[in-house]
Amino acid sequence: MRRIEATQRPVVTIDFENRRIEAMEGDSIAAALLNADVKSLRDTAVKATGRGPYCLMGVCFDCLVEIDSVPNRQACMIPVRHGMKVRRQTGAAKPLPVQPPGHAGTS
Amino acid sequence: MKKHHQIAVIGAGPAGLAAATEAARQGAAVVLFDEQPSPGGQIYRAIEGTSPAQKEILGKSYRHGETLARAFRDSAVDYRPGTTIWQLSAEREIGISQNGVAGVVTADQVIVATGALERPFPIPGWTLPGVATAGAAQILLKSSGLIAEKAVFVGSGPLLYLVVAQYLRAGAVPRALIDTTAPGKQWRAFPHLPGALRRWDLLREGMAWMKEIQRSGIKVVKSATDLSIEGAGEAEAVSFRDAGGKRQRIACDQVFLHQGVVPNVNLTMAAGCRHFWDAQQLCWHPQTDDWFTSSLPGISIVGDGAGIAGALAAEQAGRIAANGALKNLGHFDAAEAKSRSGPDRRSLKRERAIRPFLDQWFRPRDENRIPANAEVVVCRCEEVTARDLRAGIALGAPGPNQLKAFCRAGMGPCQGRMCGLTVTELMSAETGRPPEEIGFYRLRPPVKPLTLGELAALSLTDNG
Amino acid sequence: MVGAATAFGLQRLGLKCLMLDEGDVAFRAARGNFGLVWVQGKGVNFPPYARWTETSASLWQELAGEIRETTGVETGYSRPGGLDLFLSEEEQTAKLERYRRLAQHSDSFRYEMLDPKALSDLLPGVGPDVVGGGYSPNDGHASPLYLLRGLHAAFLARGGTIKMDARVSAISNTRGIFTVTSPGGVFEAPKLVLAAGLGNLALAPMAGLEVPVHPLRGQILVTERMQPFLKLPIMNIRQTAEGSVLLGDSHEDAGYDSGTSAGVMRDIATRVTRQLPLLARAQVVRTWGALRIMTPDGHPIYEESQSQPGAFTAVCHSGVTLAAAHVYKWAEAVRDGVIPEELEAMNTGRFADAAH
Numbered sequence: 001m002r003r004i005e006a007t008q009r010p011v012v013t014i015d016f017e018n019r020r021i022e023a024m025e026g027d028s029i030a031a032a033l034l035n036a037d038v039k040s041l042r043d044t045a046v047k048a049t050g051r052g053p054y055c056l057m058g059v060c061f062d063c064l065v066e067i068d069s070v071p072n073r074q075a076c077m078i079p080v081r082h083g084m085k086v087r088r089q090t091g092a093a094k095p096l097p098v099q100p101p102g103h104a105g106t107s
Numbered sequence: 108m109k110k111h112h113q114i115a116v117i118g119a120g121p122a123g124l125a126a127a128t129e130a131a132r133q134g135a136a137v138v139l140f141d142e143q144p145s146p147g148g149q150i151y152r153a154i155e156g157t158s159p160a161q162k163e164i165l166g167k168s169y170r171h172g173e174t175l176a177r178a179f180r181d182s183a184v185d186y187r188p189g190t191t192i193w194q195l196s197a198e199r200e201i202g203i204s205q206n207g208v209a210g211v212v213t214a215d216q217v218i219v220a221t222g223a224l225e226r227p228f229p230i231p232g233w234t235l236p237g238v239a240t241a242g243a244a245q246i247l248l249k250s251s252g253l254i255a256e257k258a259v260f261v262g263s264g265p266l267l268y269l270v271v272a273q274y275l276r277a278g279a280v281p282r283a284l285i286d287t288t289a290p291g292k293q294w295r296a297f298p299h300l301p302g303a304l305r306r307w308d309l310l311r312e313g314m315a316w317m318k319e320i321q322r323s324g325i326k327v328v329k330s331a332t333d334l335s336i337e338g339a340g341e342a343e344a345v346s347f348r349d350a351g352g353k354r355q356r357i358a359c360d361q362v363f364l365h366q367g368v369v370p371n372v373n374l375t376m377a378a379g380c381r382h383f384w385d386a387q388q389l390c391w392h393p394q395t396d397d398w399f400t401s402s403l404p405g406i407s408i409v410g411d412g413a414g415i416a417g418a419l420a421a422e423q424a425g426r427i428a429a430n431g432a433l434k435n436l437g438h439f440d441a442a443e444a445k446s447r448s449g450p451d452r453r454s455l456k457r458e459r460a461i462r463p464f465l466d467q468w469f470r471p472r473d474e475n476r477i478p479a480n481a482e483v484v485v486c487r488c489e490e491v492t493a494r495d496l497r498a499g500i501a502l503g504a505p506g507p508n509q510l511k512a513f514c515r516a517g518m519g520p521c522q523g524r525m526c527g528l529t530v531t532e533l534m535s536a537e538t539g540r541p542p543e544e545i546g547f548y549r550l551r552p553p554v555k556p557l558t559l560g561e562l563a564a565l566s567l568t569d570n571g
Numbered sequence: 572m573v574g575a576a577t578a579f580g581l582q583r584l585g586l587k588c589l590m591l592d593e594g595d596v597a598f599r600a601a602r603g604n605f606g607l608v609w610v611q612g613k614g615v616n617f618p619p620y621a622r623w624t625e626t627s628a629s630l631w632q633e634l635a636g637e638i639r640e641t642t643g644v645e646t647g648y649s650r651p652g653g654l655d656l657f658l659s660e661e662e663q664t665a666k667l668e669r670y671r672r673l674a675q676h677s678d679s680f681r682y683e684m685l686d687p688k689a690l691s692d693l694l695p696g697v698g699p700d701v702v703g704g705g706y707s708p709n710d711g712h713a714s715p716l717y718l719l720r721g722l723h724a725a726f727l728a729r730g731g732t733i734k735m736d737a738r739v740s741a742i743s744n745t746r747g748i749f750t751v752t753s754p755g756g757v758f759e760a761p762k763l764v765l766a767a768g769l770g771n772l773a774l775a776p777m778a779g780l781e782v783p784v785h786p787l788r789g790q791i792l793v794t795e796r797m798q799p800f801l802k803l804p805i806m807n808i809r810q811t812a813e814g815s816v817l818l819g820d821s822h823e824d825a826g827y828d829s830g831t832s833a834g835v836m837r838d839i840a841t842r843v844t845r846q847l848p849l850l851a852r853a854q855v856v857r858t859w860g861a862l863r864i865m866t867p868d869g870h871p872i873y874e875e876s877q878s879q880p881g882a883f884t885a886v887c888h889s890g891v892t893l894a895a896a897h898v899y900k901w902a903e904a905v906r907d908g909v910i911p912e913e914l915e916a917m918n919t920g921r922f923a924d925a926a927h
Contacts (some may be wrong), residue, residue: 001253004277005160024251026156031251039236039341045796045814046490050340052236053360054525056243057149058142058555059224059371061488061520062234072520072795074855076246079144092796092814095695096852194833202833211833443864502723505592505735514718515813520795520856551831551858556795559818560851562840565833 001019029055029075029086029103030063041065042089048061064089070096109185112138114432115201116184117192117374120148121172122410123220124179126432130218131182133433138185138214140192140203146176148222149242150418153249161252164276166269168418169249169311175422194552195219195378196516197403202552209561216405216432219319219375220425223368223411226390226471228262228487229478229529232336234365237343241270241365254279255361259345261334262365263288264469265313270290270363272316275323282359283326285347287366289331289472293359296467303464306459319509328355332474336362366471370412373522374376377550379403384543387466388415389476391547393522398431407431415466420458423451439511470551477532485533488519496530500537507531519557572604572715572890574766574899575722580902581764582731589760590726591737591753593770601831603789603861604715605810605819607804609653611682611707618676619916620870624889625679626913627896628709633897635713639727647711647812653710654685654693655806663703670705680706684714685916695800696849713802714811715891720896734758739767742777743880746876749778750836764905765884768864781878781919782872782886786862788825790835792818794853801847808843808850811853818843822863828849831858853909863888867922873901874918875910 009024016033023032030053033041040050042064053063056076063075065086069095075086116127119141127139128506147154151172162170179186187205196203199217203210225240232238234369241260247253248270258281260271271284320327328348337344337356344358368369376382381394381402392414400454407428427448434444478485481494491514499513507530511517516526523530527548535542610628615623625810628650663684670682685704690697695708723733730909737755742763744750745756749763758807763778765771775782804810807820821835836858844851864886866872871887883905887893904911910918 002279003254003281004164004248004252004254005158008158026153027251031247031253034247034255035253041236043492049234049490050236051234051487052239052341054224054234054239054243056239056246057520059223059524070852076533077142092798093853094798095256095800095849097696097849196833200833227701252622476714502720502727503733503735513720518793518857520854521859532843551860552833552836553855553858556854556856558851559794559844559853562792562837562855563844563851565837565840567834 001037003035010078012082013088014080014082017088021031023080025080026057027080027082029065029067029078029084031076032080033075033086040088043091047094048091108410109138109210112136112212112214113436114216114429115140115212116218116220117195117201117422118148118189118220118222118410118412119143119146120150120220120222120410120421121175122412122421122425123148123218124175125422126161126218126220126409126429127184128175128179128182129426129429130432131184133207133438135185135433135436135438136185138187139237140201142191143188144188145174146186146188149246151175152246157249161249163485164273165249166273171245171418189274192374193555193557195374195406196546196552197379197406197407204365204555204557204561207282207558207561209557209564210566216435217407218425218428218432219401219406219408219412220410220421221371221374221412223415224371224524225365226367226476227525228364228366228370229483230334230336230475231480231483232338232342233485234484235336235338235340235342237338237360238336238362238364238554239340241267241363242368242409244270244363248273248277250285255363257282257360259283259285259357259359259361260363260365261285261287261331261345263467264365264367266368267365268313268316268320271325272319275319275325280323280325283328283339283357283358284320285331285334285345286330287331287334287472287475288329288469293467296464299464302460305460309461316496326357332472334475367469367474368415369528370414371524372412373524373550375401375408375412376547377554378406378554380406380408382547383412384541387463389471389532392408398434399428400431405435411436413535415464416459420455423455423458426451427455439539446567476529477536479528486516486519488521488525489515491516491526493533496533497537500534505548507534508546510534513547517548522554572717572722572894573768573887575719575726576890576894576897577764577766577885577902577905578731579722579726579896581905582726582729584902584906586762586906588726588731590731590733591739591751591755591758592733592735593738593787595654603791603819603859604891605791606712606715606891607653607806608648608650608711608713609806610680610709610887611653611673611705612654612666612669613889613892614870614892615672616653617868617870617916619913621673621677621680622869623896623913623917624892625677625709626900627876627893628711629679630895630899631711631713632633634898638718638721638725642721642724644659644717644724646718647722647766648711648713650709650711651803652706652708652748652805653712653804654690655705656697657689657703657705658700658842658845660702663705666705666897680709682705687890693803694847696847698845698848700845702880712809713721713891714850718891718894734914739774742774744778744882747881749879749882761881763882765882766886768886769803769862771784771884771886775884778882778884779876780882782884783919783922784864784886785869786825787865787888788823788838788860789819789830789863790821790823790831791859792836792839792855793859794818795856795859797853805846807839808847816850825860829860829862831860871917872919873904873910873914875908880908
C-alpha cells in the first residue's frame with residue numbers, strides 16, 4: 001500500500017512479530033499492517049488457514065490478532081498506540097493468566 | 108454514569124446523527140452511542156479527520172458529511188464514541204461496553220441506526236489474505252489515506268465504481284475492474300426508470316464516474332462470470348470468464364469485492380423485532396411503519412439498517428423518526444409531528460424512487476450469492492463449506508438453526524453477518540422453499556463479544 | 572433427543588419407524604443441552620433414577636462407538652470424571668450429603684471430596700473463593716449436537732424415515748392402530764411413542780396418557796474457541812472438543828420464553844469467574860436459552876398408556892445422559908410392550924401417590 005499524500009499526523013511505532021512497523025496516529029492496527037505489506041494476520045482455529053482483514057469495519061472478525069498478550073482482538077477496531085506488541089493469532093485463544101488487581105476489565 | 112435516557116440513538120452514521128441532532132434541537136435529552144472514535148458511520152467515515160486533499164478525492168457526496176457532523180457537534184447530544192452495543196431488549200434495555208467496562212442502560216425511546224454491511228461474496232478464494240471489500244478500500248482511503256497498488260476491483264454496484272473513480276483521482280490505476288453486472292436482466296430495470304429519473308442528479312453522477320473510469324484506460328471487463336480468486340497463501344490473481352465465455356486471468360496484489368450492501372440486522376433481530384425477506388433487495392428488512400417504528404413499541408429503525416436507500420435517505424428517515432419519538436414522548440401532538448416531518452417525507456419519497464431501478468440493474472448474480480462450487484467457504488468463522496451445508500440439508504435440517512446445530516455455520520463471533528444470507532439462500536435453492544419460509548439464525552445478545560469478566564461486573568439499572 | 576434415541580433404538584431392533592419432527596424454530600430442548608453425561612447428584616432421593624442414570628452412563632461408550640461405526644459421526648464422548656466446585660461451606664456440606672445418600676443405594680457410585688490444593692492439581696487456576704470440590708469418576712461429557720446428528724444419521728442408516736415440519740396436531744386410535752395427523756401428512760402405526768418434550772403436554776391426552784411437564788429455562792453462555800485447558804467437565808463449566816467453553820446451570824421460571832437475559836448472564840459469569848478466574852478474559856460470543864422439560868419431581872417419566880396400549884411416552888431433562896439407556900433399554904421395552912422392573916417406578920402414578 002502507499003499513502004496518498006504526506007499527512008501531518010505523528011508517526012507511531014508498533015511491534016509486530018518482533019518487527020518494527022511505522023504507522024500514523026489514527027491508523028487502525030489493520031491499516032498499519034496492510035501498509036507494511038502484512039496481509040495474513042492469523043491462522044484459523046479449525047484448519048490453520050491464513051486470514052487477513054476483510055471488512056475493515058468490525059463485522060467479519062477475520063482480522064484477529066494478539067495485542068499485548070490479549071488474544072483475538074479485532075485489528076481494524078483498535079487504533080495503533082506507541083509500543084504496542086502485536087502478534088499473529090495462531091489458532092484458538094489461550095486462556096490468560098489472571099490479571100493483577102487494579103486493572104479495569106480487559107485492556 | 109447516567110442510567111436512564113429519554114432518547115437513545117444507536118449509530119453515528121447519517122441516520123443516527125440526523126436523528127440525534129434533530130431530537131436535541133427540539134429539546135429532548137438524547138444520548139448517542141457509536142463504536143467508532145469519531146462520527147460519520149461508514150459512508151462519512153473519518154469526516155472530521157480527512158484533509159482537504161483527501162476530501163477532494165473522495166468527492167462531493169462525502170463532503171456533505173461535514174455539515175451533518177458539525178451540526179451534531181454543535182448540538183446538546185450526549186455523545187458516547189468508542190462504545191459497543193451488545194444488546195437491545197424489547198424493554199429497551201441497552202447493553203453497552205466501553206473500555207472493557209459493560210453496563211446496561213434504559214431509554215424511553217430508542218432509534219436504531221446501525222447501518223449496513225457488504226453483501227457476502229462467497230466465491231472460491233474469497234477468504235484469502237489480500238481479499239477485502241470495496242467498503243474496506245474506502246475505509247483505508249478515508250481513515251488512513253492508503254491506496255492498494257496492483258488492485259483488482261470485482262463485482263457490481265455504484266459503490267464499486269465510486270471507489271474506482273476515487274482511486275483514479277488519487278493517481279492510482281487499478282489493474283482492472285471486473286464487472287459482474289448481468290446485462291441480460293437489465294431490461295427489467297426499465298419499468299423503474301421514471302422513478303430513477305427523479306434523482307437524475309444521482310444517475311448523472313454515476314455516469315460521470317463511469318466516464319472517468321473509461322477515460323482512464325483501466326482494463327474493464329464486462330459481464331464476468333465463473334469467478335475465482337487464486338493464490339498460495341494470499342490473493343495473486345482473479346480468474347473469470349469474460350462476456351464471450353473465454354477464461355481469463357488477471358494477476359494482482361489485492362482484490363476488492365463488492366456486490367451491494369445489506370442491512371446489518373443482528374441487533375434488531377436479537378432484540379426480537381419482526382423482519383421480512385425483501386425479494387427486490389434480496390435481504391432481510393425489519394418491519395417498520397411510517398414513523399419507522401419497528402414491531403416493538405418505542406424502538407424505531409432508520410437508515411440503511413432498515414433497507415438500503417443511501418445516505419441522504421438515511422438522514423431524512425433519521426429526522427422523521429426523531430419527530431416520531433418526540434411525539435411519543437409528548438413533546439407535541441401527532442398533527443404537529445406530521446407537519447414537522449413533512450419536508451423530509453417528501454425528500455425521502457424522491458430519494459427512494461431510484462432504488463427499484465438500482466436494485467434491479469445491479470442485481471447480484473445467483474452464482475455469486477449461492478456457491479455451486481462445493482469447496483467455497485460459506486461460514487468464514489467456522490470454516491464451513493458449501494459441501495458441509497448441503498450435507499446437512501440432505502440430512503433433513505429444516506432451517507438455518509437446525510443446520511447450525513449440524514455443521515456449526517453461524518456459531519462464530521460474526522454471528523451470521525458473513526454467512527447468514529448465503530445460508531438462507533442456499534437452503535432456499537436446495538429445498539425449493541422461499542427465503543421467507545426458510546428464515547434466519549435465531550440471534551441473541553451479545554451481538555458483539557464481551558468478556559466474562561465484563562459480564563460478571565455488569566452494572567444493571569436496578570440493584571446493580 | 573429422547574425421540575431420536577428411542578427411534579434409533581427401535582430401528583436397530585428391526586422395527587420400521589417413522590420419526591415426526593417440528594420445524595426449525597421449535598422449543599428444541601435438544602439444542603439447549605449442556606452435554607454432560609452426569610451421574611453425580613442424580614436420583615439422590617429416588618434410587619430407580621440413580622440406577623437408570625448409572626446404567627446409561629455405563630452403556631454410553633458402546634453408543635458412541637456404534638454411532639461412530641455406523642455413521643462416522645464423532646460424539647466426542649469421554650469419561651474423565653466430573654467435578655462440582657463449591658463457593659461456600661454450605662454448598663459443600665449440602666453436596667456431600669447428596670453424595671452420601673447416593674452411595675447408600677448404589678454399588679457403583681464413587682465420589683471423592685477434594686480440597687483446593689488437590690483441585691489445583693486437576694484444574695488450572697482454581698479461584699481463591701473455591702472452598703473445595705466433589706469429584707466422581709462416573710461422570711463424562713459429549714457433544715449434544717453431534718449426538719443428535721449421530722442419532723439421526725444412525726436412524727436413517729438403519730432404514731428409518733424422518734419427516735420434518737410435521738408437528739403432530741391430532742392422534743386417534745381405531746382398533747389398536749394409531750393415526751397421527753400433521754402438516755406433513757397422516758400416518759398410521761400399531762405403536763406410538765410420544766417424545767415431544769413440552770409438546771407432550773398437549774399430545775398425551777390424545778393417546779390416553781397424562782404427562783405433567785412444565786418448562787424450566789436454562790441459559791448457556793458460549794465462549795470463542797480456546798486452546799484445550801479444561802480436562803475435566805465441571806457441572807457448570809465444560810470445554811467442548813472444538814475448544815469453546817460452555818457456561819451454565821441457571822434455572823428460571825420464564826414460561827415458554829427461551830430468550831436470554833443480562834441479569835442471568837451476569838450471574839453465570841460471576842460464578843464461573845470466581846470458580847476459575849482465568850476465564851475472566853475469555854470472550855462470550857453467543858448465548859443460548861433452552862427450556863428444560865421438568866416433571867413435578869424432576870425425575871423422568873416412562874409409561875405405556877393403560878387405556879390405549881401401544882402408546883408410550885418418555886420424558887426427561889437429561890436427554891444426553893440417558894441417551895444410551897434409551898437406545899439400548901427403553902427401546903426394548905417399547906418393542907416388547909413391557910415396562911421392565913427398573914422403570915416401573917418412573918410412571919406418573921407416583922405423582923398421585925405423592926399427593927396423598
